[in-house]
Amino acid sequence: MASDTQPPVVRVEGLRKRYGDLEALRGITFEIEAGEVFGLLGPNGAGKTTTIEILEGLRQQDAGSVFVCGMDPGREQAALKERIGAQLQATVLPDKIRVEEALSLYAGFYRQSASIEMLLDRFGLREKRRTFFEKLSGGQKQRLALALAMVNDPELVLLDEPTVGLDAQLRRDIYTLIERFREERRTTLLTTHYIEEAERLCDHVAIIDRGQVIALGTPRELIQRSGKGAHIEASLAKPDSLERLKKLDAVSDCLEIDGRYVLHAKPVATAVAALIRYLEAEGNALVDLHIAQPTLEDVFVEMTGRRMEDW
């Protein structure tokens, strides 16, 4: 992924980390280019947080090399922290600290800092500037955590599960904020186990499972690389034979779910044409038709044999 002209902002190679008997990371390798949003996608316990914490300098790897903004997080922590902004999976602040005080306190730790007023506006916290941390809602706390990650106007933002525990509307609010990072050409690494988050936000995704990167590329590349095709969901005027439907051109499998036929097809256009011709020949007819493109979830299932939420 790294371009020839500009070195990657993050370079991770052969990263290994063990906690007692548990091997949390088993040789992870990836690179992140300047200005892109990179996603580490995987189920809980896959090794995402361990990876991001090594990049932040919070943990030391057992083996492998890590360079963030050209620095070794284990050895050049102070200098690196000036250039990165990070949001923890759970940000705990004192109950009685006010929003603006938290921003001002943390901004004061850095040589260069962003305007507190700008952060309050940008993260929708202006009306809550005098509110104690304990009185904030979950979404407001998360917005404050993101704002804290931005107090030093960082060139690399590391976000660990930024939308976990939030409802759909709040998640979309956070997505909008992260999309602003990309518009600003600010390099962003986020970990997530939400498929739609990775698909919507990330330029590149590394799917990680049991401490290993099992797939790496743009979301579209990964989906296209998937052996599974689209899902064609068809409601028919009359019941039909699953075995005959499976034999249609470009159809690899067929299931009946609640009276609807689900065909796995690739390429999808060939399969739809074959289905229509078959139904006409059989005196049957289409009542309803839905085509669903494969997702990163399908890629994950295909590669691991498990669904992501099974974890």
Added chain:
Amino acid sequence: MTPAIRIALMTIKLVTRTKVALFFTFIFPLLFLFVYAGIFARGNPEAVVYMFGPVVTLNIMGSGFWGLGMQSVMYRERGSLRRYRLAPIGPGSMVLSSLLANYLLQLPTLALLVFCATVFFRMPLHIHLLTLLILATIGTFAFAGFGLTIASVANTMQEAQVYNNVVWFALLFLSGVTVPLPLLPHWIQRFAAFLPATYLVTSFQAVMLGGQSLFDHRAELLALLVSGTFGLLFAWKLFRWEKEEKISTRAKVVSISFIAPFLVMGLWMNAHNNFTATWSQTFSLMSRPPMGPGERASGAGGILLDDFEKPDEVELLLKNWQVSTEGNAAGRSLGELEVISPGAEGTGNALRFKGHVETAPDSDRGSVAARYPFTLPAGATSLRGAQLEARGDNRLFQVRLIPPDPTLPTPSLRFVPDSEWQVIHLPAAWLRNIKPAPGKGTLVLELRVEGPPGDFHLDIDEVRLY
């Protein structure tokens, strides 16, 4: 502003917003003062001076162990430290900020204690406030080190509570914080010489009541400073941001060296120092009932300045004493001196300082003072203060001993004499270091009465340096 100062100021702000923290920081120490001074000292101002050291020490210990120490472990367990860790600040800043916040929170508490003790319990402040501040500062530093060391080696809140309780109760009951040391069995007093709280309590008492100087207690104070420094170093080196990080047994063992200064100090005191006698001597200063009727100056030792027993010298005596009126109503207040008979029990004469205090319409001040300048007689060595016998009319008087060198502190004592004779002690630590030079370096013993307006009289006898 450095990160340590920023975090410290924020910590203080947060304390002021938390009711429980406010209670334990400001109200709880006052409760102890009211119990100690109001119940144990039974209105005896000298006993309040004696109790003041234990009250301040208790507060300092509490803030070190239960405030600073437990707070550090709690922050680590809650995960509050992780957010700080993402910023470019190190363990040193975190430890320093804790120390600074703890100290700055101690200052208003100390001021409150001094204020309440002097106003509500008539505690005479024999020493300069700076001396008191220095003692409190050293104590706070030492016990902050103690609390931070325990916080460094404890992996969980429960573990920290166990360590704290073990040390806390030992210090609470065996170091003079709750039970005066001279009342404890002799072998416990010898053991107490190994306890840091003992150094602080006895230093407070000896300096505030016994007329000793900080320099007299340099060894104890040095032990506190060294242990405080050890504590901070351990807290810095063993600082952990994450609750998952566990401390090694080896590090725990090394951290026990924190108590080395106390071991050395305890051994030295037991081998070379008649410390229990000193403690008893200080204790006797407060345990002497000051309001007792007909009490004589114990042993009548020291150097007699005047007992007013030579009638032929009355004229000369009255020349030596100077009466002056001060304040907005200057010139309207009146004061005079006369020799009266009989004097305090067992003597023939005494000196009566009497007159009238008048105040201006726009002020409640106005005062009359009687001053007795004198030089130290030859042979006046190892002195610790002035004493006199007094009785009066239940007005508030003040006695001061003005030193020959204006850079030295002026000890003062407020007292309310009733119609019975009582002994007034006025410790002056600097007396010990002044060499007699007859004819040079004048000291002044001053008796003063201030508003409200009205007549007054104060009889004094047996004026001595002890």
